[in-house]
Amino acid sequence: MADSSLAVEHQEGLDHQFVDREQQRNAASLGMWVFLGTEVMFFGGMFCAYLIYRYWYYNEFAAGSRSLDIVLGTTNTAVLICSSLTVALGVRAAQMGKRRLLLLLLLATLVFGLGFLVIKGVEWHDKYVEHHIPGPSFNAEELIRKNPELHIDPAPTQIYFSLYFAMTGLHALHMVVGVGIFCFLTYYAWKGRYTPEYHTPVEIGGLYWHFVDIIWIYLFPLLYLIDRKR
Amino acid sequence: MFDNFPLWPVPASSGAGNVDALFIFLVLLAGFMCLAIFTLIVVFAVKFRYRRGHRAEQIEGSVPLEVTWSAVPLAIFMVIFVWGAVIFFRERTPPREADAVYVVAKQWMWKLEHEQGQKEINELRVPVGRDIKLIMTSQDVIHSFYVPAFRIKQDVLPGRYTTAWFHATRPGVYHLFCAEYCGTEHSGMIGQVVVLEPAQYEAWLAGGSTFGSLAANGESLFRQLGCPTCHRSDIQGRGPNLVGIFGKPVQLEDGRTVMADENYIRESILSPNAKIVSGFKPIMPTFQGLVDEDQVTALIAYIKSLSRSPEGAAGPAKPAPGT
Amino acid sequence: MASTAIPVEREHYLNTDYGIRSWLFTTDHKRIALLYLVTITVFFFIGGFFALLIRLELLTPAGDLVLADTYNKLFTMHGQVMIFFFLIPSIPAVLGNFLVPMMVGAKDLAFPRINLLSWYLLVAAGIVMLHTIITGGVDSGWTFYTPFSTAFSNTKVIEAGLAIFIAGFSSILTGLNFVVTIHRMRAPGLTWSRLPLFIWAHYATSIIQLLGTPVLAITLLLVVFERAFHLGIFDPTRGGDPLLFQHLFWFYSHPAVYIMILPAMGVVAEIIPCFSRKRIFGYSAVAMSSIAIAVFGFLVWAHHMFVAGISLYSAMIFSILSYLVAVPSAIKVFNWTATMYKGSIHFDTPMLYAMGFIGLFTMGGLTGLFLAALGIDVHVTDTYFVIAHFHYIMVGGAVMGYLGGLHFWWPKISGRLYPEWLGKFAALTVFLGFNLTFFPQFILGYLGMPRRYWEYPPEFQVLNVLSTAGSTILAVGYVLPMIYFLWSMRYGKIADANPWGAAGLEWKTASPPPTDNFREIPEVSWEAYNYDEIPAPAEVPVGR
Amino acid sequence: MSEPILSTKLYVGIWATLICLTVITASVAFVDLGPFNTVVALVIATLKALLVVLFFMHVKYASEKLTKMVIIATLFWLLILLFLSLADYGTRAMTRT
Numbered sequence A: 001m002a003d004s005s006l007a008v009e010h011q012e013g014l015d016h017q018f019v020d021r022e023q024q025r026n027a028a029s030l031g032m033w034v035f036l037g038t039e040v041m042f043f044g045g046m047f048c049a050y051l052i053y054r055y056w057y058y059n060e061f062a063a064g065s066r067s068l069d070i071v072l073g074t075t076n077t078a079v080l081i082c083s084s085l086t087v088a089l090g091v092r093a094a095q096m097g098k099r100r101l102l103l104l105l106l107l108a109t110l111v112f113g114l115g116f117l118v119i120k121g122v123e124w125h126d127k128y129v130e131h132h133i134p135g136p137s138f139n140a141e142e143l144i145r146k147n148p149e150l151h152i153d154p155a156p157t158q159i160y161f162s163l164y165f166a167m168t169g170l171h172a173l174h175m176v177v178g179v180g181i182f183c184f185l186t187y188y189a190w191k192g193r194y195t196p197e198y199h200t201p202v203e204i205g206g207l208y209w210h211f212v213d214i215i216w217i218y219l220f221p222l223l224y225l226i227d228r229k230r
Numbered sequence B: 001m002f003d004n005f006p007l008w009p010v011p012a013s014s015g016a017g018n019v020d021a022l023f024i025f026l027v028l029l030a031g032f033m034c035l036a037i038f039t040l041i042v043v044f045a046v047k048f049r050y051r052r053g054h055r056a057e058q059i060e061g062s063v064p065l066e067v068t069w070s071a072v073p074l075a076i077f078m079v080i081f082v083w084g085a086v087i088f089f090r091e092r093t094p095p096r097e098a099d100a101v102y103v104v105a106k107q108w109m110w111k112l113e114h115e116q117g118q119k120e121i122n123e124l125r126v127p128v129g130r131d132i133k134l135i136m137t138s139q140d141v142i143h144s145f146y147v148p149a150f151r152i153k154q155d156v157l158p159g160r161y162t163t164a165w166f167h168a169t170r171p172g173v174y175h176l177f178c179a180e181y182c183g184t185e186h187s188g189m190i191g192q193v194v195v196l197e198p199a200q201y202e203a204w205l206a207g208g209s210t211f212g213s214l215a216a217n218g219e220s221l222f223r224q225l226g227c228p229t230c231h232r233s234d235i236q237g238r239g240p241n242l243v244g245i246f247g248k249p250v251q252l253e254d255g256r257t258v259m260a261d262e263n264y265i266r267e268s269i270l271s272p273n274a275k276i277v278s279g280f281k282p283i284m285p286t287f288q289g290l291v292d293e294d295q296v297t298a299l300i301a302y303i304k305s306l307s308r309s310p311e312g313a314a315g316p317a318k319p320a321p322g323t
Numbered sequence C: 001m002a003s004t005a006i007p008v009e010r011e012h013y014l015n016t017d018y019g020i021r022s023w024l025f026t027t028d029h030k031r032i033a034l035l036y037l038v039t040i041t042v043f044f045f046i047g048g049f050f051a052l053l054i055r056l057e058l059l060t061p062a063g064d065l066v067l068a069d070t071y072n073k074l075f076t077m078h079g080q081v082m083i084f085f086f087l088i089p090s091i092p093a094v095l096g097n098f099l100v101p102m103m104v105g106a107k108d109l110a111f112p113r114i115n116l117l118s119w120y121l122l123v124a125a126g127i128v129m130l131h132t133i134i135t136g137g138v139d140s141g142w143t144f145y146t147p148f149s150t151a152f153s154n155t156k157v158i159e160a161g162l163a164i165f166i167a168g169f170s171s172i173l174t175g176l177n178f179v180v181t182i183h184r185m186r187a188p189g190l191t192w193s194r195l196p197l198f199i200w201a202h203y204a205t206s207i208i209q210l211l212g213t214p215v216l217a218i219t220l221l222l223v224v225f226e227r228a229f230h231l232g233i234f235d236p237t238r239g240g241d242p243l244l245f246q247h248l249f250w251f252y253s254h255p256a257v258y259i260m261i262l263p264a265m266g267v268v269a270e271i272i273p274c275f276s277r278k279r280i281f282g283y284s285a286v287a288m289s290s291i292a293i294a295v296f297g298f299l300v301w302a303h304h305m306f307v308a309g310i311s312l313y314s315a316m317i318f319s320i321l322s323y324l325v326a327v328p329s330a331i332k333v334f335n336w337t338a339t340m341y342k343g344s345i346h347f348d349t350p351m352l353y354a355m356g357f358i359g360l361f362t363m364g365g366l367t368g369l370f371l372a373a374l375g376i377d378v379h380v381t382d383t384y385f386v387i388a389h390f391h392y393i394m395v396g397g398a399v400m401g402y403l404g405g406l407h408f409w410w411p412k413i414s415g416r417l418y419p420e421w422l423g424k425f426a427a428l429t430v431f432l433g434f435n436l437t438f439f440p441q442f443i444l445g446y447l448g449m450p451r452r453y454w455e456y457p458p459e460f461q462v463l464n465v466l467s468t469a470g471s472t473i474l475a476v477g478y479v480l481p482m483i484y485f486l487w488s489m490r491y492g493k494i495a496d497a498n499p500w501g502a503a504g505l506e507w508k509t510a511s512p513p514p515t516d517n518f519r520e521i522p523e524v525s526w527e528a529y530n531y532d533e534i535p536a537p538a539e540v541p542v543g544r
Numbered sequence D: 001m002s003e004p005i006l007s008t009k010l011y012v013g014i015w016a017t018l019i020c021l022t023v024i025t026a027s028v029a030f031v032d033l034g035p036f037n038t039v040v041a042l043v044i045a046t047l048k049a050l051l052v053v054l055f056f057m058h059v060k061y062a063s064e065k066l067t068k069m070v071i072i073a074t075l076f077w078l079l080i081l082l083f084l085s086l087a088d089y090g091t092r093a094m095t096r097t
C-alpha cells in the first residue's frame, strides 16, 4: 500500500469522502455490481415479454428465429467471448502493472467490440432488405413460404421481430457505451494512470463489459437457436 | 330525499347486497381500528405530555406484543381476503344458462346486441330476475363496463372477449359508465341500463327488432362468407363439424385441449392457424379484415346456436321471435 | 438560495463559496439537497396548480371551465408531475441526500459526482416535461395504458415518456449512491443495529428504486419505440396483449408507492422518539418491516388489474399477497403509537405533522385493504374511492411526512428556526383542508363516480363542491410554510447544533454543518435513540 | 487489498471452454430434441454465464459475500417478475367465462 502514513492525504485518485483506497475500491465495485443488478431488471422487462409471447406464438417465433443468420450469430458470440478474454487479461495486466500489455489488450477489446457492432449492423441490414423490420413495410410472405409446416399467422411474427430489434438494439447500445468506456480506459492506460495499487476503473469497466457479454450469451440462444429443427 | 346528495348507491342486482355487506364490515372494522389508534394517540398525547421534571420511561420493545400485532391483523386480513374472493368468484363465474348480450365498445359509445337481434346504443334493456351475461370486446382502446347499481365492472379489451354477468332485482334506470380512461369523451361514454318487468321486456322485444336474431344474422353471414364449403354437418367436410362444439373441450393437433368458448371461436375465425384441431389441416383462411367485431359476434352467436338445437343439424337456427 | 443571509462568523457549507457556479458545480451532498429542494418545490406548485384547476372544473357537473381534452391533460400532467417530479424525489433526494451521509458519519455520499449527475438528470427530465406541458401536453393518464398511449392519443406521449425515463435514471442513481454509502461508509462503531431508522427506510427505498425503476424504464422505452418506430410489442392488432404493458408498468409502479411512503415512515420514526423523549418501541421490528415492505411490495402489483382481464386465479394470488404487505405497515403504526406510551411528549410542529401522518396514513392504508378485497375492488376500482385512497396516503401521508421532516431538520439545513406558531397553524390548516378535500371522495367513489371524468351526473355535485372547497384551504396550508421558510432564512432565530435535543449523528455537528460534515469522523459507541442520555431542550434552555 | 491475480492459463482455459460451448449449442440447435432443444440451449447459456461471472468477473475468488448477495437478490427479483407474470398468463385458460 502507501509508503508512509503521511502519504495517505495525497494518495493519487483518492476522493476526499473516502478514508482510504480500500474503501474507495470497495465502494466502486459494489456500485458497479448494484448497477449491473439494475441492468438485469432493465433487460428483464424484455425477457418477460419474450417469455410470454413465445408461449403464445410459438410457431411464429420459431419462423422468425429461423430467418436469422446462425453463422453470423455464432461468430458474433465468439467475438464477444474473445473480447471478454482480452478484458479479463487486461485487468490482470493492470493488476501486475504491465502498461504495454494492458494497452494492447484494451485495444484488442475495442477491435472485438467494434467488430461485433459491424457484424450486428450487417445482420440488421439483411433484415431491412428482407422487409422484416416491424411497421408498415413489414412483410411476412417469405416466412410463410419457407416454413409451411409451422402454419404462421403473419401478425404476431412482427412481435418476434419487434422484440428482436428492441433486445439486440439495446444490447448494441450497451456495447456502444462499453466501447466509449474502453476508449476512456485506453487513453488513461496510455497516460500510465493505472498502477498495481490503483486500477479500479479498469476492473469496474471490465465488470460492465463482461455483463454485456452475458446478456448476449442469453440473447443468442433465445433469438437464434429456438426451434431450428422440429 | 337526498336527490342531490346521495350517500349510498342503490343496490339493484343479486350481487350488490354481498358487496355492500363486505363493505359495511370493512367500514366498521376500519372505523374501529382508526378509532382505537386515534384514541391511543390522543390519550398518550394528553397523559404523557411534557411536564417539567417528569422524564420519559425508556422501553425497549416487546416481542410478544410484536407477534400479537402482526398475527392478529394477518388473521383478520385473511378473513377479508376469503370473503372478498368468494364474492369475486361468483361475480366472475356466469351461470351456464344466462342470456347473452354482446357488447362492442368503441370511442366513445356502447353498442349492445341481444341474442334476439335487438341492437341498442348506450342503452341496455334487460328483464328483471334473469341472469344476463355480457360478452364484450372493443374496437379500439380499453374501456370498462361499469354499472354502479349492480356493483359490477369489467374492462373491455381490444382483441379478445371479456365477460361479466348480473341478475337485476329491481326495475329502474341505472347509470352505465365507462370506467377506464379512453380518450377525449371518456366521461361522455355513458349510458343507462333499463331494467324492465319481464312483460314489458317481452313487449319491447316483440316490438323492436327488424333485423332477425343475432344467430340468424350469423347464419346468413356464415353462408355469405363461404364457411359451409368446408364446415358441413357431415364428416365429409374439410373442416370440422361445428355442430355442438361450443362449450366443449377441443382436442388440438399438438396434443393440448382447449375449451371452445367465445375467445376460442373468435381466434379460430381471425387467426385460424393459432390452434389446429386434431385431424385437420391448417387450410382455413384467416378472416381478419373481412369481418368486423359485430360480424364476429354474429358468427359466434350462430355457432353457439348450433350447440343448442336439439337436432344435430348445421341447418337453420331457431327462428327468432319477431321475424 | 440566499446564502448571503447567514452572518459569516463560522465557515459552513452555505458560505464556503459563493456565486451560481459554486452551486451548479458543487459535489457537496448538502448543496445538492438544496438544489433538489428548489427543483421539486417548483414542480410541487406546478402539480398543485393543475390540481386546483381539476378541482375547479369539477365544481359543476357540466364540463364548463376547460375543454375535455384539456381536462384529460390536466390530470395526466398532475399525476406525472406530482409522482415523478415531486413525490419520488422528495424525501430521498432532499432530506435523504442531506442526511444520509451525516447519519452514517461520512463526509459525503460515496459518489458525489454521480449525485450531482442525478440532479442534472432530474432537471433535464423536468425541462423535457415542462416543454411537453407548454407545447401541448399529454393526455395518456399517468399510467400510459396501451393501446391508447401507443396508437390513439395524439398528444406528446413520446416526450412525456422520455422525460419520465430520464427522471427514472435520476432515481436509480440516487438509490445506488445510498446503498453504497450505507454499506461502505458507516463510521467506526456504527453497526447495522445502531443505524437510525431513517437510514433503514432509505435502504429499503433504494432497493425498490434499483430493482423496480429499470422495468419502468424499459416499459416506457418500448412504448416510445412503438409510437416512434412502429415496433409492435403491445399492439393488439398485431397480436400483442394489452395487459402486458399493465403488468410491466405496475411491476414498477406498485413498489413505487413504497418509494414514496417508506422515506416518510423513516422521517416519522425519527420525529416520534425525539418529541416523546424515548427510544423507539421495537427498533428491530420497525427496521425489518421496512425491508419486508420493500420485498413484499414486489409481489402484489396486479391488484391494480383485478378487472383488467387477468385470470381469476392470479387475481386471487395477488389479492392475498396484497394483504401480506399490509402486515409490516401495521407493525409500524403500532410501534409508533407504542413509542408515545410513557413518553414525555412535546407538541412542536414536526410532531404535529408526524401525528397527522399516522392518522391519515392509517386511514389511507385501511382503505387500501378495501381495494385489495376482490369483491369490493370490482365496484370501486377506477372510481374516486381509489383517488381518495391514494391521496390519503400520498398527500396525507407522504407529503405530511415530508413537511414534518423539513420542519424537523430545517434548523440543521438553514441554521435558523422558523416561527413556531405559524408552523403549528399551517400544520392544522393542512390537516383540516386535506380531510375536507379527500374524505368526500370516498363517498363519491362508493356511489360510483368514475375517475378521470370531465363532467359527471348532477347528483354527485354536493360532495364535489365540498372537495373543491377543501382544496383551497389545503392550498393556503401549503403556501404558508414556503413563505415562512424563506422568511426564516434571513430573519429566523439562530439555531444551535441541536435545537430539539435529538439523538443522531447529524445533530452532533454544527448547524449548518461544515462542508465535510464532521471535523473528524466520529466513533460511535452508543445505540440509536439514546434519549435517556440527552436532555430535552426545554430542560436546558439554549438558543431559544 | 486487491483481488488475487489469476493465471493467464486459467483465463485462456475458460475462454476455450466458452468457445466450445458456443459451438456445441449452435450445433445442437440442428438436432431435433423436441422440447429439450430449449432446455439444452438455456442450460448451456447458464453454464457460460456462470463461467464468465465466476472467473472473468472474479466472483469465485476474491469477492466477499456482499457481491454474491447482490447477484442472488437480482436473480430473485427477476424470477418474481417472470413467475408472477406467468401466474396470470398460465392460468387464463382455466377460467370459465
Ligand code: HEA
Binding pocket: B029, B030, B033, B037, B072, B073, B076, C143, C257, C258, C260, C261, C303, C304, C305, C322, C323, C325, C326, C327, C329, C330, C331, C333, C361, C362, C363, C364, C365, C366, C368, C369, C371, C372, C373, C377, C380, C381, C382, C386, C389, C390, C393, C394, C398
Ligand atoms: C404512497 C402510496 C401508496 C401506498 C403506501 C399504498 C398502500 C396500499 N395500497 Fe394503494 N395505491 C396508490 C398508492 C399507495 N397505496 C396509488 C397511487 C394507487 C392508484 C394508482 C392509479 O390507478 O392511478 C393505489 C391503488 C391501490 C389499489 C388498486 C385500486 C384500483 O385501481 O382498483 C389497491 C388494491 O389492492 C391498493 C392497495 C393498497 C394496500 C393494500 C396498501 C397497503 O400497503 C396499506 C397498508 C397499511 C395499512 C393497512 C394501515 C395500517 C395498518 C393498521 C393500522 C393495521 C390494523 C388493521 C387491521 C387489523 C384491519 N392501492
Ligand code: HEA
Binding pocket: C044, C045, C046, C047, C048, C049, C051, C052, C054, C055, C075, C076, C078, C079, C080, C082, C083, C086, C087, C141, C142, C143, C387, C391, C394, C395, C399, C437, C451, C452, C453, C454, C471, C474, C475, C476, C478, C479
Ligand atoms: C404526490 C402525488 C400527488 C399529490 C401531492 C396530489 C395532490 C392533489 N391532488 Fe392529485 N393525483 C395524483 C397524485 C397527487 N395528487 C395522481 C397520481 C393522480 C391520478 C392521475 C391520473 O388519473 O392519471 C391524481 C388525481 C387527482 C384527481 C382526480 C382527477 C380525475 O381522476 O379526474 C384529483 C381531483 O380532485 C386530484 C386532486 C388533488 C388535490 C386537490 C391535491 C392537493 O393536495 C394539491 C395541493 C397543492 C396546491 C393546491 C398547491 C398550491 C399552489 C398554489 C396555491 C399556487 C399555484 C400557482 C402557481 C403555479 C404559482 N388529484
Ligand code: CUA
Binding pocket: B107, B108, B142, B143, B144, B178, B179, B180, B181, B182, B183, B185, B186, B187, B189
Ligand atoms: Cu370508454 Cu372510457
Ligand SMILES: [Cu+2]
Binding pocket: C253, C254, C257, C301, C303, C304
Ligand atoms: Cu398498488
